[in-house]
Amino acid sequence: MNQLNTRPEWYNAITSNCTTNIRTQHVVARPAPWDWRILVDGKGDELLYERGVLDRSVSFAELKRRAHINNRAHAADNAPDFSERIRSEATLR
16 A cells, blocks of 8 residues: 555556456466457446356356355344355245
């Protein structure tokens, strides 16, 4: 952060932003290949599924359905075990 204070970095809403910079944050020899879905909100999950980063033992539609936690989060409300409740296997089916 101090380096950014002394030498600001250009922020470009298209090519250098929070989403696009994720692909350069890997501790690997080369960054992940470019894909148009990096730029489009709501498409990153599809890209990660295709690349095998997400569980492929179920269809993408089923995985997305299971990952949608709104109802579980509302039901868990302020419970002390909120985190466990939203991840409970019983609530995923």
